[in-house]
Amino acid sequence: MFEFAWPWVFIVLPLPLLVRWLPARQQQQSVALRVPNLTDSLETQTSQPKLNYWKLLLATLIWLCLVGAAARPQWLGEPMSIPAEGRDLMVAVDLSGSMKIDDMQINGRQVDRLMMIKYVLSEFIQRRVGDRLGLILFADTAYLQAPLTYDRNTVTQLLEESVIGLVGEQTAIGDAVGLAVKRFEQKKDSNRVLVLLTDGQNTAGNISPAQATELAKANKITVYTIGVGADQMQVQSFFGTRTVNPSQELDEKMLSHIAEQTGGRYFRARDAQDLEHIYAILDELEPIARESRQMRPLQALFFYPLAVALVLSLLIAILPLAHSIKHRWRRS
Structure with missing residues (x-):
């Protein structure tokens, strides 16, 4: 929709006529309101009526453009819904060596655990419209791969670029x-949620899971833990094919304790379908913010009438020169 932000500016449109109709004495006293090069030319060049006509026309158009630009023309786009209030959701993904165990399947293809997490987690991230999302990757230590942001595409890309080890x-x-607790401390007024995915037990780091749990409780951070890995897997050995449990090192007791103490839940993901179901449950437990406010993108258009005024000013400046050249050409 097109509109003028300051439509009241158009009340000055008759100003040049009022100035022109003032008595001669008042015009002499109001030199600041006159444009000598323009006004004098329009009044004195009576021998060139055609040239004066074009100058008057261009001057009128210039004045209209300047007043139109001062009224701030602008274009308002279609209304857009912006979430008024979301939540801060941090995702922590395990990149330890055991994540390369290929006991998962995607569309009938055998893949490692990290590949399966990327495949399912990317869709979950894209659904979190209105939430600030962050990404933590951890193995020997933990580091922040993506700070809390509304840019879901960037978080997804950084997840896709992560590699085991x-x-x-x-x-x-x-x-x-x-x-995650440290990053959440910088965001005070929000619902703070951590989703942690791992396939093992705590074997490194400077903070124990018990200490981290107390920190999360003190800062009112809800932690949802997800244990990743199949219960059974066929492996080839010197003695033939045998069935093993690739998730025997998964510390489910510790993960359950972290979740329960912080008001979250522990989930077990044995395959891609389990993980998809878990994310659906998380969407229900931590619903996406529905309240929204409307905003309309605004594009300023004042530079268009200003550009036209500039071009017309150049034309009115070269009119006498063009007229003189044309006159000399005819005489010659």
Whole structure:
């Protein structure tokens, strides 16, 4: 929708006529309101009526453009819904060496645990419209890959670029929770949620899971823990094919304790379908903010009439020169 932000500016449109109709004495006293090069030319060049006509026309158009620009023309786009209030949701993903165990399947294809997490988690991230999302990656230690942001595409891309062993081979679960607490401290008034995915037990780091749990409780951070890994897997050995439990090192007791103490829940993801179901449950437990406010993108258009006024000013400046050249050409 097109509109003028200051439509009252158009009350000055008759000003040039009022100035022109003032008595001669008042005009002489109001030199500041006159444009000598323009006004004098319009009044004195009576021998050139055609040239004066074009000058008057251009001057009128210039004045209209300047007043129109001063009224601040602008274009308002279609209304957009912006969430008025969301939540801060941090996702912590395990990059330890055990995440490369290929006991998962995606569309019938055998993949490792990290690949499965990326595949399912990306869709979950895209659904969190209105939430600030952050990404923590951890192994020997934990580090912040993406700070809390509304840019879901960037968080998804950084997740896709993560690789196993990037920060070591062990598992610092306590450090991951502690780092999330530290980042959440900078965001006070919001619902703060941490989703932690791991396939092992705490074997590294400077903070124990118990200490990290107390920190999360003190800062009112809800932690949802997800244990990743299949219960059974067929492996080839010198003695033939045998069935093993690839998730025997998963510390479910510790993960359950962290979740329960912080008001969250522990989930077990044995395959991609389990993980998709878990994310659906998380959408219900931590619903996306529905309240929204309307905003309309605004584009200023004042530079268009200003540009036209500039071009017309150049034309009115070269009119006498063009007229003189044309006159000499005819005489010659």
